[in-house]
Amino acid sequence: MTPSRRQFAHTLAAATGALALGSASAQTSQTQATSRLAPIYPKRLKAGDTIGLVSPAAATYEREPVDIAIESLQALGFKVKQSPYLRGRYGHFGGTDAQRAESINSMFADDSVDGILAMTGGSGCNRIVDKLDYALIRKHPKFFGGYSDLTSLVNAIQVQTGLVTFHCPMGASEWNEFSTSHFRSVVMEGQAALLRNPSDVKQRGDNLVQTQDRIRTLRGGRARGPLIGGNLAVLTSLAGSAYWPDFRGAILFIEEVNEYIYRVDRMLSQLRLAGALQQLSGVVIGKFTKCTPGEGYGTLTLDEVFDDYFLPLNIPVFSGAMIGHIKLKFTVPVGGEVEIDADAGSIQLLRPAVL
Structure with missing residues (x-):
């Protein structure tokens, strides 16, 4: 075979291989595109129920x-059942990876436990996301909640099992009237709640106009879909894994701190x-607390960054929702x-998030 023909044959083989690979990738993508599980709704929590308190992130x-x-x-x-590792420590984590994963698996397996709540966030949940027993969780669905670093677990459990989980206050959070009332309405009373920022000016210092917790509409309109999201840094860290949420037709909510x-x-570029x-x-943009320019010459503002990434999508987007590292927070059902x-800056649950 002449060099030119040999080169042509190699080129043709490479192209054929690329087409085959592309076809295989397309088939894989198609398979993944039909993989969203039907939602499983946990039982509502009620007075007298037992909450399993776990420490899956920081000590x-x-x-x-x-x-x-x-x-x-x-x-x-509630009655409270403490994980044996609730006060554990391994480095800055609340126990070893095996201990922290076991604390969650055992709480799901325990029929005397009605719901599971994280003590605090921090970091470490990504280290155990592949150590949870998702088949067990699917057989014993129950309330599971937390936020911040718990973003990886609430999304992973939802993706792997279909169980609706909750971005909500944790044990160490401030359980003020606002946060408690939203937790009760969504998780305990089973309301198809309307989540909307408070707008009573007099409650905020008798200003002529509202100056705190304002809503900014980037692009108006209404949209429906399953909720996914949480802390932006933790969410993006799941990219490429089996715990990455299904974004098709979803409503994304994000928040960040420091x-x-x-x-x-x-992070938005990665998404x-x-x-x-x-x-x-x-898209619902929550609070981006203490997200500053830092050192160096010049920077885009957060508003400009959000405009750059979200306006070209031509979908409804608003910012300022009471979601994030703040004292007053919504309870948001993931899935x-x-x-x-x-335009109104609201999230309307289309059905109760609990049974």
Whole structure:
């Protein structure tokens, strides 16, 4: 075979292989595109139920925060079962990877436990996301909640089992009237709740206009879909894994804390490059607390970053929702069907998130 023919044959073989690979990839993508599980709704929590308190992320170094968390849950009417590793520590984690995973698996397996709540966030949940027994969880569905670093677990459990989980206050959170009332309405009373920022000016210092917790509409309109999301950094860290949410037709909600703006930009770029943003039906931007320019010359503002990534999508988007590292927070069902109104800045649950 002449060099030119040999080169042509190699080129043809490579092209054929690429087409075959592309076809295989397309088949894989098609398979993944039909993999969203039907939602499983946990039973609503009620007074007298037992909450399993676990520490799947950072360690709690002092005794009093744990005591306060237990007393807060008891004040809500619950009994509290402490994980054997609740006060554990391995480095800055609340126990070894095996211990932290076992604390969740055992709470799901325990029929005397009605729901599971994380003590606190921090970091470490990604280390155990592949150590949970998802078949067990699917057989014993129950309330599971937390936020911040728990973003990886609430999304992973929802993706792997279909169980609706909750981005909500944790044991160590401030259980004020606002947060408690939203938790009760969604998780305990089973309301198809309307989540909307407070707008009573007089409650906020008699200003002529509202100056706190304002809603900004990036693009108006309404959209429906299952809720996915949470902390932006943790969410993007799941990209490429089996625990990455299905973004097709979903409503994405995001929040962040203590990240420079250029890092927020990079995280949103990752979502765009992964093809996630282009599949959404709507976006809810929560609080980006202490997300500053940092050092260096010049920066885009958060508003400009959000405009750059979300306006080209031509879908409803609003920012400022009471979701994130803040004192007053919504309880948000991950995997729950909702409708957002970007003009009103609201999230309407289309059905109760619990049975």
